[in-house]
Every structure is written in structure tokens, then in C-alpha cells.
Amino acid sequence: MTKPLPSPIPIFDNLSHFENPFRHRPQASEQVRQHARIAETDLGNDLQLCHEFLYSYRGSSDTFASYRREIERFMQWCWFLQGLSLAEVRRQHIEAFVEFCQDPPRHWIGTKSVARFRDSGGERVQNPEWKPFVAKVSKRDHKRGQSADIGGFDLSQSALQAIFSILSTFFNYLLQEEHVELNPVAQIRQKGKFLRKRQGAATIRRLSEAQWHEVLNAIENAVPEDPERYERALFIVSCLFGMYLRISELAETDRWQPSMGDFTQDAHGNWWFTTVGKGNKERDVSVSDAMLLSLRRFRAFLGQTPLPLPGESAPLIxxxxxxxxxxxxxxxxxxxxxxxxxxxxxxxxxxxxxxADALQAATVHWLRHTGISEDVKTRPREHVRDDAGHGSSAITDRYIDVERQARHASARHKKINPVESD
Structure with missing residues (x-):
């Protein structure tokens, strides 16, 4: 009789409860020690290395969360299912782990995201409802009343790519620490059996002109009913569209607190907005006349001066x-x-x-995509690239769909039966 697979156990807490492993050696919980099928010494060493690696990404909560998710899944698989320490992992183990992630056991899959740990009696305890994998439904299906189904779990191509990328970075770190002698991820020569290659750029998801027009009209019509609510909403969508901001660039974090003082005027009278984006990279975004009008309107509503003063510390939102x-x-x-x-x-x-149906699938990030897509029609791509914070022009080029439209136009009148008349 096959021995049932153990239930998953959360290992790493969130960033606010993640202690400096260089000062406080992390300790495995009693549950982890009971389920781990490796020597106590190996478990302690692996846990220390994992904490040190994750702690190095504490500068970005989003990056930390992504790396924690993949490292946690991998260590559960190694410790609880395979009885492997990090020093024992080889290429075939990575491939087996990826296959496991594509079809995990049902009791490792949840239907909603929940916290790994919770407070109880002044202590952090493991949450038994947490699962390493989560089955999801699209935003549109959720609005239609469809619920997530464990049987419908599917690991996306982007999720598979994240596994390879993060584990490779992790093992490069272990190489530098001289804990392993090779990077097993780099030894995989045929990642193509897991990852599909796409010919051409993926379609950028964005709002149509009609949808964006109605979003603005809807907010404007709602302002008289609740000015405090919808004046702020109008400024938020203006920032996302007009300055290509990411949602993380609008909210305050430990590393970044966006303020009105981040709008500044240069010696030529031009206005700029300074933000900190992905990778903790600071960039200046050019502020259009229309965006400046949105800023004036919002500040007038807040009872502030028409434009920000140098060094102003009032919060942006x-x-x-x-x-x-x-x-x-x-x-x-x-x-x-x-x-x-x-x-x-x-x-x-x-x-x-x-x-209306298409708009149901839209997310906040679509506003950034829409703003960039509109601007590449008229602005030099290098200017859009720098305002958007793209690492290269190749990323910005994905938003230029003139060639795609021309390709479709040339195919529109192709015939199936060449003897048919138009």
C-alpha cells in the first residue's frame, strides 16, 4: 500500500516577521522537524541558507514574496517528499520537481490565498488552511459566479518560467557560498519540454478607446454623489494611465513613500514625477500638460496650493x-x-x-499598458521607454502593433477557394 503524501507545512513567515538570519539563527518548527526526512544537521544548514538568501531580497516585498513562494515549495518537496538536502540536488531532481508542480497532489492545492502563519496567544502559529498551490478562476468567470476548483488547477507558462529562474538564482547563490558544486538548473539542456516558445511578441492587454472613455465618464458622473471618493479615484486612474505608474508605485512601503513633493519643476519649466519602481530603481517620469491639470484638480479638492511646493511632504494618495x-x-x-x-x-x-464583457477581464495594470500603447503611436519609443521604466527598447516595442495590424489587413481577403469571386 502506497504511503500517503504528507500535508504541506508553511516554512517561511512574511517579511514583517522575518528576522535577520545573520543575527538570529532560524529554527525549524516542531512540525517541520517531524516531517523532514533528512538529518537534523542538514535541515538546520539548509534552513539557514534559505533564510539568508530570502533575506537579501527584503528591499522589495513583491520580489521577496515571489522568491519565498518558489523556495518554500522546493524545500517542502526536497525535505518532506524526497528526503533530499540542498547539497544532494541534481538535474534530474529539478526536472522531477517541475513535473510535480505541474500536477501536485490535491491536498496541496487550495482555492484561495491565505496567510501562512497567524497570531495566537502572542505567538506565530502555522495556518492549517494554507496550501503551496492555489487554483484560480479568471476575473470574468469570478464575476459570473464561478468558483475555483482544485481539479482545474493549471500551472501557467509564466509560473513555470518563475520556477526555473528563481531556482537557478538560488543555486547560483549556493555556488557562491560554496555549499554546492554545480547549478542543477543550468544543467537542464531541454527546458523546452516544459516551456513553450512563442513566435513574436505576446499581445498586450489593454483597454479599448471606448472602454477608457467610459471609465472616465463614469467617474466624472459619480463625483457629485461622493466627491471625496471619486476625485481621488479620478486622480489614481490618471496617474496609472498618464504616467504609466504601477500600482506598487502609488502605495506607501518601507522603501518608498510617494508624496506630492515628488512632482518637481526643472529650470526649463518642465514638470517631472520621481518614483521608485521594480528592482528598487528610481526614475523620472515626464508630466504632460493633461496630467498637470489632473494634479491641479486633485490638489484644489484637497485644499492645497495649485502645484506642489519644493520639498512638500504631503502624501500623493x-x-x-x-x-x-x-x-x-x-x-x-x-x-x-x-x-x-x-x-x-x-x-x-x-x-x-x-x-462591457471585455472590460470585465480588465485589471489595474491594464491602465499602464493602455497609457503606454497610446503614447507609442505618437512619441519616440525611447522617450516612452524611459518614462515607463522599461529595461530595454525591446520591451517597449511590444506595445507597437502597427506591423501586427498591417499583417492582419494583408490577410483579410485571402481566399479558401481561389475560384470564388469577391
Whole structure:
């Protein structure tokens, strides 16, 4: 009789409860020690290395969360299922792990994201409802009442790519620490059996002109009903579209607190907005005249001077209640989603059913994509690249779809039966 697979056990807490491993040696929980099928010494060494590696990414909460997810899954598989320490991992183990991630046991899959640990009696305890893998449904299907199903779990190509990328970075770190003699991920010569290659650039998901128009109209119509709520919403969507900001660049974090003082005027009278984006990279975004009008409007509503003064520390997106700026990206998502919902209702009322249905799938990030896509039509791509914070022009080129449209236009009148007349 086959021995049942053990239940998953959370290993690494969130960043706010993640102690410096160079000062405090991490200790495995009693559950982890009981389920681990490796020597106690190996377990302690592996745990120390994992903590040191993850701690080095504490500068970005999003990056830390991504790396924690992949390292945690991998260590659970190694320790609890295979009885492997990090020093024993080879190429065939990485391949087996990837195959495991593509089809994990049902009791390792959840239908919602929950915290790994929770507070109980002044201590952090493991949450038994947490699972390493989560089955999800699309935003549109969720709105239609469809629930996530464990049987429908599917690991996306981007998720597979993340496994290879993060594990390779991890083993390069272990090489530098002289804990392993090789990077088993780099030894895999045929990643193509796991990862599909795509010919041409992927389609950028963005709002149509009609959808964006109705989002703005919906907010404007709602302003008289609740100015405090919708003036802020209008400024948020303006920042996301007009300056290509990511949602993480609007919310306050330990490493970045966006303020009105981040809008500055240079010696030529041009306005710029300074932000800190992915990879903790600071960049200056050129502020258009239209964006400057949005800023003036929002500041007038807040009772501030028409334009920011040098060194002004007022938060960019202030909380409705309390002091300081918004710290939750989830709250910003909720605000923008409410605007999308209002626009969907307007489109349906106007009989634009297809536009309304398509808007149901939109996310906050689509506003950034939409702003970039509109600007590459008229602005030099290098200018858009630098404002968007793209690492190369090749990324910006993905937003240029003129060739794609021309390709489709040339194919429109192709015939299946060449003897048929037009």
C-alpha cells in the first residue's frame, strides 16, 4: 500500500516577521522537524541558507514574496517528499520537481490565498488552511459566479518560467557560498519540454478607446454623489494611465513613500514625477500638460496650493481616514475596480455588450499598458521607454502593433477557394 503524501507545512513567515538570519539563527518548527526526512544537521544548514538568501531580497516585498513562494515549495518537496538536502540536488531532481508542480497532489492545492502563519496567544502559529498551490478562476468567470476548483488547477507558462529562474538564482547563490558544486538548473539542456516558445511578441492587454472613455465618464458622473471618493479615484486612474505608474508605485512601503513633493519643476519649466519602481530603481517620469491639470484638480479638492511646493511632504494618495498615504495596493485595486464596474454598467446601458464583457477581464495594470500603447503611436519609443521604466527598447516595442495590424489587413481577403469571386 502506497504511503500517503504528507500535508504541506508553511516554512517561511512574511517579511514583517522575518528576522535577520545573520543575527538570529532560524529554527525549524516542531512540525517541520517531524516531517523532514533528512538529518537534523542538514535541515538546520539548509534552513539557514534559505533564510539568508530570502533575506537579501527584503528591499522589495513583491520580489521577496515571489522568491519565498518558489523556495518554500522546493524545500517542502526536497525535505518532506524526497528526503533530499540542498547539497544532494541534481538535474534530474529539478526536472522531477517541475513535473510535480505541474500536477501536485490535491491536498496541496487550495482555492484561495491565505496567510501562512497567524497570531495566537502572542505567538506565530502555522495556518492549517494554507496550501503551496492555489487554483484560480479568471476575473470574468469570478464575476459570473464561478468558483475555483482544485481539479482545474493549471500551472501557467509564466509560473513555470518563475520556477526555473528563481531556482537557478538560488543555486547560483549556493555556488557562491560554496555549499554546492554545480547549478542543477543550468544543467537542464531541454527546458523546452516544459516551456513553450512563442513566435513574436505576446499581445498586450489593454483597454479599448471606448472602454477608457467610459471609465472616465463614469467617474466624472459619480463625483457629485461622493466627491471625496471619486476625485481621488479620478486622480489614481490618471496617474496609472498618464504616467504609466504601477500600482506598487502609488502605495506607501518601507522603501518608498510617494508624496506630492515628488512632482518637481526643472529650470526649463518642465514638470517631472520621481518614483521608485521594480528592482528598487528610481526614475523620472515626464508630466504632460493633461496630467498637470489632473494634479491641479486633485490638489484644489484637497485644499492645497495649485502645484506642489519644493520639498512638500504631503502624501500623493492620502487616506480617506487617518493620516498618511494609502499603504495597501489591495485598496487601490478596489478603488479602480469600482470605476471599471461603473463603466461596465454604462456600456451595457448603451448596448455595447461586447465592450462591457471585455472590460470585465480588465485589471489595474491594464491602465499602464493602455497609457503606454497610446503614447507609442505618437512619441519616440525611447522617450516612452524611459518614462515607463522599461529595461530595454525591446520591451517597449511590444506595445507597437502597427506591423501586427498591417499583417492582419494583408490577410483579410485571402481566399479558401481561389475560384470564388469577391
Amino acid at each position: 492620502p487616506k480617506v481616514r487617518g493620516k498618511g498615504g494609502i499603504t495597501s495596493t489591495r485598496q487601490i485595486r478596489f478603488i479602480v475596480q469600482e470605476c471599471f464596474d461603473l463603466a461596465i454598467e454604462r456600456l451595457r446601458t448603451q448596448g455595447e455588450i461586447e465592450e
